[in-house]
Amino acid sequence: AQKVTQAQTEISVVEKEDVTLDCVYETRDTTYYLFWYKQPPSGELVFLIRRNSFDEQNEISGRYSWNFQKSTSSFNFTITASQVVDSAVYFCALSILPDTGRRALTFGSGTRLQVQP
Amino acid sequence: NAGVTQTPKFQVLKTGQSMTLQCAQDMNHEYMSWYRQDPGMGLRLIHYSVGAGITDQGEVPNGYNVSRSTTEDFPLRLLSAAPSQTSVYFCASSYGHSYEQYFGPGTRLTVT
Numbered sequence: 001a002q003k004v005t006q007a008q009t010e011i012s013v014v015e016k017e018d019v020t021l022d023c024v025y026e027t028r029d030t031t032y033y034l035f036w037y038k039q040p041p042s043g044e045l046v047f048l049i050r051r052n053s054f055d056e057q058n059e060i061s062g063r064y065s066w067n068f069q070k071s072t073s074s075f076n077f078t079i080t081a082s083q084v085v086d087s088a089v090y091f092c093a094l095s096i097l098p099d100t101g102r103r104a105l106t107f108g109s110g111t112r113l114q115v116q117p
Numbered sequence: 118n119a120g121v122t123q124t125p126k127f128q129v130l131k132t133g134q135s136m137t138l139q140c141a142q143d144m145n146h147e148y149m150s151w152y153r154q155d156p157g158m159g160l161r162l163i164h165y166s167v168g169a170g171i172t173d174q175g176e177v178p179n180g181y182n183v184s185r186s187t188t189e190d191f192p193l194r195l196l197s198a199a200p201s202q203t204s205v206y207f208c209a210s211s212y213g214h215s216y217e218q219y220f221g222p223g224t225r226l227t228v229t
Contacts, residue, residue: 004159035217045207045220091159104150104175105209105218107159 002027004094006108013082014116021077021111023092029053034068034075035093035105045091051075082115089113119143121221123208129227130198138193138224140208148211149191150218153177153204160207166191198228 003026013019025034036048049059051068059066063080079086089112093105124139142149150165152175162175166185180202182194191210195202205225209218 009157037220043205044222047217047219050217104162104165105152105160107161109157109159 002106004108010112012114029096033095037091040088123221142210146210146212
């Protein structure tokens with residue numbers, strides 16, 4: 001079975017601080033995808049990034065960056081120079097690729113990020 | 118493209134009532150799924166479909182039924198609502214082999 005752990009329940013930072021959201025996953029499969037989703041106060045789920053298990057390159061998109069390390073089963077998300085608009089709940093998720101075609105996402109419990117002005 | 122749409126946005130039911138949550142997508146995605154979100158628990162898979170006419174159970178299927186008669190629509194039926202089904206329900210769809218899922222705006226359901 002798959003498992004995703006987001007140990008940080010809530011983080012509060014002041015605007016312009018850098019913040020890292022941790023994600024640790026468990027799976028026996030060698031092929032899988034990892035995701036980050038953002039859920040702002042309005043409630044919708046916004047896709048941020050997907051990474052497959054064979055691509056350990058870090059990725060940067062504007063103020064966002066992701067650090068994927070298979071050796072520690074971690075897929076951490078860093079926001080540089082945080083802004084109030086970054087306030088949201090962030091979910092890490094894992095998907096394996098079974099023969100059944102089932103594309104279920106296993107979600108972590110989420111980290112609520114509060115950015116204070 | 119409207120993406121993934123869900124109706125209604127909010128619903129209040131009494132225990133024992135039945136209802137159907139609607140989900141539609143206009144992206145011609147083959148895969149659709151339903152999740153529920155409860156406080157502190159992330160999202161959990163209820164049912165999913167890999168194409169028209171094919172459905173299967175997810176992690177928490179009890180008390181829910183689904184059907185997939187068309188590619189576009191994937192309704193979720195609550196047979197006899199219970200307070201434990203109070204939750205926010207999200208429908209999602211994906212295409213091809215990307216496994217990236219697009220989510221609808223959610224339905225907030227309260228069962229009293």
